[in-house]
Amino acid sequence: MKSVDIANPNTWVKFKPSLCKGCWAGCCTMPVQVSSEELYHMGFIEAHQVNGPLKRLAQKLIKMGIIRSFNSRTRLFRLKQLENGDCVFLDANRLCKIYENRPSICRGFPFNGARPGYCPSQRKKEVRRVLKNAQECGEEG
Numbered sequence: 413m414k415s416v417d418i419a420n421p422n423t424w425v426k427f428k429p430s431l432c433k434g435c436w437a438g439c440c441t442m443p444v445q446v447s448s449e450e451l452y453h454m455g456f457i458e459a460h461q462v463n464g465p466l467k468r469l470a471q472k473l474i475k476m477g478i479i480r481s482f483n484s485r486t487r488l489f490r491l492k493q494l495e496n497g498d499c500v501f502l503d504a505n506r507l508c509k510i511y512e513n514r515p516s517i518c519r520g521f522p523f524n525g526a527r528p529g530y531c532p533s534q535r536k537k538e539v540r541r542v543l544k545n546a547q548e549c550g551e552e553g
C-alpha cells in the first residue's frame with residue numbers, strides 16, 4: 413500500500429466517508445484557524461467578546477490552552493497543537509472532543525483542504541504499530 417505523508421497532499425487518498433472509521437485522524441494534526449465568531453460557537457468566549465479587543469482575548473485563550481497564536485492582520489486564531497502536531501481537542505481514541513461544535517474548517521474537510529476531495533487517511537492500528545516499532549528501535553539504539 414502506498415504510504416501517506418500528511419505534509420505531501422500528492423500522497424493523499426481519494427476520500428470516501430468509510431475511510432473515517434478507524435482512521436488515525438491525521439487531518440486533526442494540521443493547523444486550524446478560527447474566527448472569534450467560531451470561538452463563540454465553540455463555547456469558549458462570550459458574545460460580547462466576539463468584536464474585541466481580540467489581542468487581549470488571544471492572550472487569555474493562550475493561557476487557557478485553547479489557542480496557540482493570533483494573527484492581528486487576518487483576525488484569525490490558530491488552535492493549540494500538542495508537540496506531535498495533534499489538535500488539543502483530539503482525545504486518546506483520536507476522536508474530536510468538541511465534535512458537535514467543531515469549527516467550519518474541520519466540518520468542510522477534505523473538500524476545503526490542500527487537495528480537495530483527498531485526505532491523509534491512515535489506519536489507527538497501522539500508525540500505532542509503526543510508532544511502537546520506532547520506539548522499540550529507539551530504546552535498543
Ligand code: SF4
Pocket residue numbers: 439440441444499500501502507508509510511514515518
Ligand atoms: S477541532 Fe476537532 S475536528 Fe477540528 S482539528 Fe481539532 S480535533 Fe480535529
